[in-house]
Amino acid sequence: MHGxxxxxxxxxxxxxxxxxxxxKAAAVDDRAGDGLARWRYMLGRxxxxxxxxxxxxxxxxxxxxxxxxPLSEGxxxxxxxxxxxxxxxxxxxxxxxxxxxxxGILLVAAGVAIVGAGS
Amino acid sequence: MKRFYLIGFTLLLAFDxxxxxxxxxxxxxxxxxxxxxxxxxxxxxxxxxxxxxAGYIGAFVTWMSLxxxxxxxxxxxxxxxxxxxxxxxxxxxxxxxxxxTQIAGAGVIxxxxxxxxxxxxxxxxAGTDSSANxxxxxx
Numbered sequence: 001m002h003g004x005x006x007x008x009x010x011x012x013x014x015x016x017x018x019x020x021x022x023x024k025a026a027a028v029d030d031r032a033g034d035g036l037a038r039w040r041y042m043l044g045r046x047x048x049x050x051x052x053x054x055x056x057x058x059x060x061x062x063x064x065x066x067x068x069x070p071l072s073e074g075x076x077x078x079x080x081x082x083x084x085x086x087x088x089x090x091x092x093x094x095x096x097x098x099x100x101x102x103x104g105i106l107l108v109a110a111g112v113a114i115v116g117a118g119s
Numbered sequence: 120m121k122r123f124y125l126i127g128f129t130l131l132l133a134f135d136x137x138x139x140x141x142x143x144x145x146x147x148x149x150x151x152x153x154x155x156x157x158x159x160x161x162x163x164x165x166x167x168x169x170x171x172x173a174g175y176i177g178a179f180v181t182w183m184s185l186x187x188x189x190x191x192x193x194x195x196x197x198x199x200x201x202x203x204x205x206x207x208x209x210x211x212x213x214x215x216x217x218x219x220t221q222i223a224g225a226g227v228i229x230x231x232x233x234x235x236x237x238x239x240x241x242x243x244x245a246g247t248d249s250s251a252n253x254x255x256x257x258x
Contacts, residue, residue, distance in 0.1 A: 020195055027186035042183070082199065086192035095190040100238035107231025108196040111224045115202055118220025 008065040009077055015061060017084045019054030021092060022047050028093070075116025082109040120188065124239060127185040128197060131178055135201045138174025140208065141167045193235050203228050 026047035032038040042048045066074050086105045089095040145167035149158055162168050185194060203225045209215040 020191055023183065024186050024191040027183050048183075082196050085195045089190055089192035093191060095192050097192070098238055100234055100241070101193050104231045104234030104238055105193060105196040107234060108199050108228050109231075111226070111228030111231055112199055112202055114224030114227055115206065115221050116224075118218045118224055 002068060005065065005068040008061055008068070012058060012061045012065055012077075013081055013084055015054045015058045016081045017088055019051045019058060020085050021088055022051035022054060024089070024093060026051060072116050072119050075119070076113045079109040079113040079116070082112065121239065123188065124185075127181060127189070128200070131181045131185065131198060132200055132204060134174045134177035134181060135198075136174075136204050136208065138171050138178060139201075139205055140212070141170030141174060143213065145171055193238065197232055197235050199228060200232055 026042050026045065029041070029045070029047075032041040062074075069077075082105060086097070086102070090097050145162055145165060146152070148165045148167060149161035152158065182198070206217055206221060206225055210217045
């Protein structure tokens with residue numbers, strides 16, 4: 001892989017993982033309450049906007065990345081995000097990784113990579 | 120909690136699929152593709168593009184509601200069921216070719232999601248699992 005493609009891919013993994021973690025941080029704030037009040041609270045805090053910002057950036061990075069790499073390879077690498085988010089959830093949100101959960105997550109990541117490779 | 124996940128992920132899948140189908144239809148109705156205001160006007164003069172936007176908003180609201188309780192690692196993986204429905208619809212509605220390798224990959228994704236569903240079914244409510252500050256709904 002070309003240097004620029006590698007840089008874009010690293011940016012893609014970091015932004016996608018960062019965005020999901022920001023959404024999680026916004027969603028688990030207990031002070032937010034429920035229903036519409038919860039949305040008003042979340043929209044008034046930085047986390048959800050950081051997540052949305054990451055998503056807009058991911059969109060641009062993904063388009064740039066796919067212009068350099070064939071789609072099948074791109075999707076293959078996207079499967080790594082699933083594993084990255086699993087690991088980040090474990091460390092930042094203390095999510096338990098039971099053997100069944102890890103098996104499920106790795107199967108989904110492998111399946112996404114296979115679908116990508118077969119296209 | 121099982122019902123919360125079942126309804127949540129079904130809604131998420133429905134919104135994602137609505138988004139995808141509407142995007143595809145919006146593009147098809149605005150042909151020929153060109154970088155012009157005429158093309159943009161064609162895109163926005165058909166109802167399809169608004170369906171796509173509604174799909175985005177619905178999926179976002181559903182995802183943020185799911186994340187209130189769902190652990191991000193398994194939930195993010197489970198959201199990839201969309202890959203399977205997208206493949207099925209592209210074959211069924213748009214008659215696009217699907218390869219055997221892709222069907223095998225879809226099978227592996229479904230197997231993974233079955234594991235994740237079983238993991239939730241057998242998980243005991245645990246204090247540190249669903250949120251950073253240890254508050255857990257155990258319904």
